Amino acid sequence: MTLRLYDTATRSVRDFVPREAGKVGVYLCGLTLQAPPHIGHLRSGVNYDVLRRWLLSKGFEVTFIRNLTDIDDKVLAKAMEHGRPFWSIAYANEQILTASYRALNVLPPTYEPRATGHVPEMHELIARLIETGHAYPATDGSGDVYFDVASWPAYGSLSGQAPADMQPAGDSPDRGKRDPRDFALWKGAKPGEPADAYWPSPWGRGRPGWHIECSAMCWRYLGPEFDIHGGGLDLTFPHHENEIAQSQAADLPFARYWVHHGLLGIGGTKMGKSLGNTLDLDYVASLGVRPVELRYYYVAAHYRSRIDYSEDALREAAVAYRRIEGFVQRAAERVGPGRPGDLPGGFVAAMDDDLNTSAALAALHEVVRDGNTALTAGDDVTVRTTLSATRAMLDILGVDPLDPAWTGGGRTDDLRGVVDSLIALALEQRAQARSRKDWAAADAVRDQLKQAGVVVEDTPQGPRWTIGEQD
Numbered sequence: 260m261t262l263r264l265y266d267t268a269t270r271s272v273r274d275f276v277p278r279e280a281g282k283v284g285v286y287l288c289g290l291t292l293q294a295p296p297h298i299g300h301l302r303s304g305v306n307y308d309v310l311r312r313w314l315l316s317k318g319f320e321v322t323f324i325r326n327l328t329d330i331d332d333k334v335l336a337k338a339m340e341h342g343r344p345f346w347s348i349a350y351a352n353e354q355i356l357t358a359s360y361r362a363l364n365v366l367p368p369t370y371e372p373r374a375t376g377h378v379p380e381m382h383e384l385i386a387r388l389i390e391t392g393h394a395y396p397a398t399d400g401s402g403d404v405y406f407d408v409a410s411w412p413a414y415g416s417l418s419g420q421a422p423a424d425m426q427p428a429g430d431s432p433d434r435g436k437r438d439p440r441d442f443a444l445w446k447g448a449k450p451g452e453p454a455d456a457y458w459p460s461p462w463g464r465g466r467p468g469w470h471i472e473c474s475a476m477c478w479r480y481l482g483p484e485f486d487i488h489g490g491g492l493d494l495t496f497p498h499h500e501n502e503i504a505q506s507q508a509a510d511l512p513f514a515r516y517w518v519h520h521g522l523l524g525i526g527g528t529k530m531g532k533s534l535g536n537t538l539d540l541d542y543v544a545s546l547g548v549r550p551v552e553l554r555y556y557y558v559a560a561h562y563r564s565r566i567d568y569s570e571d572a573l574r575e576a577a578v579a580y581r582r583i584e585g586f587v588q589r590a591a592e593r594v595g596p597g598r599p600g601d602l603p604g605g606f607v608a609a610m611d612d613d614l615n616t617s618a619a620l621a622a623l624h625e626v627v628r629d630g631n632t633a634l635t636a637g638d639d640v641t642v643r644t645t646l647s648a649t650r651a652m653l654d655i656l657g658v659d660p661l662d663p664a665w666t667g668g669g670r671t672d673d674l675r676g677v678v679d680s681l682i683a684l685a686l687e688q689r690a691q692a693r694s695r696k697d698w699a700a701a702d703a704v705r706d707q708l709k710q711a712g713v714v715v716e717d718t719p720q721g722p723r724w725t726i727g728e729q730d
């Protein structure tokens with residue numbers, strides 16, 4: 260079956276045909292590191308992780324690039340506000356981002372380049388653009404270099420805007436520009452800005468504009484032309500529009516498909532600094548929702564849809580996930596964990612249809628239902644096949660509870676180990692109380708565990724415990 264993807268550039272769902280048979284190059288715009296990531300940012304990496312896992316399962320060799328924007332106006336503003344070097348701000352936020360993605364079982368990118376490591380490539384692109392008449396140094400002596408929007412007739416095609424309707428580029432003052440829509444490729448050093456945030460260049464000391472960073476990193480790691488460029492819908496204009504214009508004007512054919520994901524907002528607006536940044540993984544943990552459940556919450560929505568965050572919806576997703584997890588655990592206890600097996604046709608068709616994860620989850624729930632029926636009926640053959648199909652589907656979505664990423668290694672799982680031992684200790688005390696027929700003491704242990712959110716269920720294999728409500 261062929262994967263079909265919605266391509267923003269052509270505004271249509273198209274068969275995905277890679278540039279080179281069997282190989283796919285993907286570039287995802289990463290985070291600008293002025294602040295730690297909130298759950299809106301983290302949706303991005305999870306969405307493209309599902310795309311990546313789907314491409315891998317279809318047998319493609321995937322080169323996945325997710326960059327880090329470690330120099331930018333916003334990072335510099337933070338540096339000045341805190342009186343710290345820009346890189347220390349960027350690096351601190353990078354570490355939180357990496358830990359957050361690890362906690363969410365997002366596969367590490369093939370390469371994760373930092374913008375500051377690619378200034379020479381940016382200079383080369385800018386020089387080409389000046390040579391071919393698509394860019395010019397500012398006329399006000401500021402040391403800025405601008406892309407000449409009027410020189411590129413296709414400008415606006417990605418976002419579907421007519422040039423006359425466009426807003427001025429807001430990235431620098433219009434003083435030295437030929438046209439207010441011209442955007443900065445290079446920003447000359449300005450008085451009052453930190454002296455450590457500049458590089459020498461043929462146009463004077465300065466730093467790169469945001470857009471040219473991504474063009475340079477795409478080129479460096481994926482070549483002049485590559486398969487998929489991704490990012491949030493909010494990046495379509497101006498960021499991606501500018502990336503296309505400057506790359507193609509510099510003779511790079513650039514991305515063949517533009518895949519944009521919907522945003523996760525709150526109260527009808529974009530998750531912002533004032534409120535949004537507090538909605539991070541620690542906040543989610545404070546609700547008693549585990550990272551795997553947050554990931555399930557993300558993938559339960561189609562990647563192009565907007566998610567309006569609500570605590571209720573997040574908790575509902577967690578409960579839905581626990582039901583699936585409960586089946587996987589009970590089935591694995593009964594017939595052994597096995598291995599992820601073949602994917603049901605309904606799941607494959609849904610994923611091939613522009614990664615329709617909500618339809619794919621419907622296929623998954625159907626198999627879990629059959630599996631639960633088989634468990635009750637003692638039909639081990641069906642338990643085994645439904646378990647392996649369920650694990651295969653969960654693996655594509657990155658939420659298989661038996662994946663070692665969730666069961667071993669990493670800080671969250673160190674904690675899980677500690678919790679395991681403490682509960683084992685409590686259950687041992689309960690067993691001792693029972694063996695001396697002290698039912699009151701045994702029940703007290705069980706009640707105290709329940710108060711702490713640990714539900715104990717007695718099974719023929721011994722007591723089994725879960726965190727959260729039993730339904």
Ligand SMILES: [Zn+2]
Nearest residue numbers: 288289473498
């Ligand atoms: Zn970008």
